[in-house]
Amino acid sequence: MxxxxxxxxxxxxxxxxxxxxxxxxxxxxxxxxxxxxxxxxxxxxxxxxxxxxxxxxxxxxxxxxxxxxxxxxxxxxxxxxxxxxxxxxxxxxxxxxxxxxxxxxxxxxxxxxxxxxxxxxxxxxxxxxxxxxxxxxxxxxxxxxxxxxxxxxxxxxxxxxxxxxxxxxxxxxxxxxxxxxxxxxxxxxxxxxxxxxxxxxxxxxxxxxxxxxxxxxxxxxxxxxxxxxxxxxxxxxxxxxEVDGPDEKRLLCFSEPTKNAIQQELEKLKDHFQQLSTLPASARSSLFQHITGLMKEPAAIGALQNMLDQMYLGKKPSLDDDGLKESQQQSIQAIFEVLEKSGAEDSTQSPVLIALHLVVSALEELPDDCLPVLSGCSNPATLQTLELLVQCVSGTRETTLSSTALPDDDYERTEHIFASCNVSLRRDSDILRVEIKREPGNHPLILCIAIKSLASLACGC
Structure with missing residues (x-):
């Protein structure tokens, strides 16, 4: 709090x-x-x-x-x-x-x-x-x-x-x-x-x-x-x-990374999306249910991210509940039970751990007013439509409205999700166009990663 x-x-x-x-x-x-x-x-x-x-x-x-x-x-x-x-x-x-x-x-x-x-x-x-x-x-x-x-x-x-x-x-x-x-x-x-x-x-x-x-x-x-x-x-x-080596004057300076094309970055991460989609159905269903439930409260996603960070660094994760509800603590525990069954707790290089760390890291970086709305849109049918919009953001920049098949209320929520990440949706007759605003940060890419990760978990649910 x-x-x-x-x-x-x-x-x-x-x-x-x-x-x-x-x-x-x-x-x-x-x-x-x-x-x-x-x-x-x-x-x-x-x-x-x-x-x-x-x-x-x-x-x-x-x-x-x-x-x-x-x-x-x-x-x-x-x-x-x-x-x-x-x-x-x-x-x-x-x-x-x-x-x-x-x-x-x-x-x-x-x-x-x-x-x-x-x-x-x-x-x-x-x-x-x-x-x-x-x-x-x-x-x-x-x-x-x-x-x-x-x-x-x-x-x-x-x-x-x-x-x-x-x-x-x-x-x-x-x-x-x-x-x-x-x-x-x-x-x-x-x-x-x-x-x-x-x-x-x-x-x-x-x-x-x-x-x-x-x-x-x-x-x-x-x-x-x-x-x-x-x-x-x-x-x-x-x-x-300073870095040891032939060039003693070279320093490790960490500034904001150069923004790469969204499509290229998503291509680099495709193996992680594939890892999520090929998990056993029961594991995918459990992870999807508990993660989307935690998305209603940004603090809960932050707590899960802290624990995954600890595992990613080879440390034993511990939960700092800091005001978390009992149901949220139970959801986090259930997610780690899935990781344990997959063997992810035995290695920091576990593909399942890395893929899960990816999706939760993306969710944690989303604006606070985006997470709960995205949670409300996290059902398999709507996520398929959001994935189509991801393709627009990363490449084609437009699609037909008939292909999205979003009711008006879902469209308003979708519009809010993308707008909060510096992407505007514009309807023109039967065409839906997307435009990435020139704002600092990587929110358009992060939103695309979050949607593709959730859609990978939701497939077959």
Whole structure:
């Protein structure tokens, strides 16, 4: 819940900027805290930032600490409400009973951060004081980080902090109308009310209290580190460790990858899509059911992705439930049971693990307002149509409306899904045309990967 709150906060106040949302209230970083930037396996993934227990001064040789000036700035007063509403209806007829169910669900996240303060380092003074200083290359953090060449060091140059007690409130309300002579079982919940007319109401309210001086977001400067421990602050470009070899001056610098043609990238990934589609029917059905269920809440997909990342790196996965519902935890456990049966837990090179890591990584990168809508369209018939649109995005750029056969409400949802990923759909007589907007990032490619992966799991379901 805290991670979702800070992510929404950064999206509102620094969209496309350099602020990094804090994922846990325990990550209360001081200025000059060392952060490890981990570039992820798929080139289109955003990097992860892992705060450490060390500051830049802890890694320096010599006894003189760097003490740059610090500026305190009143930032903003911030509050916001985020949420979604969902409607649904089911009519069922049985031999001896009729049943009608109507539901209306709403979920709201209310953020009240009050007045926020910004602390930032005097960067010119920091550059002057760090000139000529040397890092202790035998330090355990440097040794462990250098082993992974895609890891980059950064130091916290600014942070946004609370100045007063504040809160994050999650308010979930579910209402339904039951009619007929057959009554289904009512799930256990925080609070349930059932009136005489068959109206079912379920509410839950969770409040997270945040103390003053809690870091909500931060910015970093990356370091360019030479083999002898000398380093430079990368104010404009990316950092990295110097590479051993004939060209000693060559540095591993990780910036945004060059955008390749979507069709070429999908062709490179076709073996992974094939791996998903050839899983046993029961495994495909289970994975499809649980993944599409988790897609209704971006935080749940994020939790699954964290566990798959751990497996992908050869570590034993552990679930940080951080507010996950019991049903979501059960779904994640069921997905790992499928992996265990496939033998994927025994090898980081398991084709099944790599293919599943691909689909979940793509889903995690999709915009938050896209995931739940895509979940609602995740049935085999609709996914076949979405796959046709993927072909348009990656090549032909147009198709006939009759071939898509989408009802108006499904078309509106499809239009929203593609628009959230910088792809516009335009109807012209009987022709449906797609246009990729010139926006930064790889969202069109990521959406195509997500759709093709889900369609591979859904085939034959």
């Amino acid at each position: 805290f991670a979702i709150a800070t992510k929404n906060f950064v999206k509102e106040v620094d969209a496309g900027g350099l602020l990094i949302p804090v994922s846990s209230p325990n990550d209360n970083m001081e200025l000059l805290t060392v952060v490890v930037k981990k570039n992820r396996p798929w080139f289109w993934q955003k990097p992860k930032y892992l705060p450490t227990d060390f500051t830049l001064n802890d890694l320096l040789t010599g006894d003189s600490p760097i003490t740059p000036g610090v500026l305190d700035i009143d930032f903003i007063k911030y509050s916001g409400t985020y949420g979604k509403d969902m409607l649904g209806a089911v009519d069922a007829s049985f031999v001896k009973a009729n049943l009608k169910i109507q539901s209306e669900d709403s979920s709201k996240l209310k953020l009240s951060f009050g007045s926020l303060k910004k602390e930032e380092v005097d960067v010119p003074k920091l550059m002057r004081e760090s000139k000529g200083r040397v890092l202790d290359m035998s330090h355990s953090l440097i040794q462990q980080t250098k082993e992974k060449q895609k890891n980059v060091f950064g130091i916290v140059k600014e942070r946004i902090m609370t100045t007063q007690p504040c809160s994050v409130v999650e308010d979930v309300q579910q209402q339904g109308l039951l009619g007929g002579t057959l009554c289904p079982c009512i799930p256990k919940a925080s609070k349930i009310l059932l009136t005489e007319n068959g109206k079912l109401s379920k509410d839950s309210n969770v409040t997270l209290e945040i103390p003053p001086q809690t870091t909500m977001a931060y910015g970093i400067i990356e370091l360019e580190i030479k083999n002898d421990g000398h380093f430079e602050l990368c104010v404009m470009s990316g950092g990295g460790f």
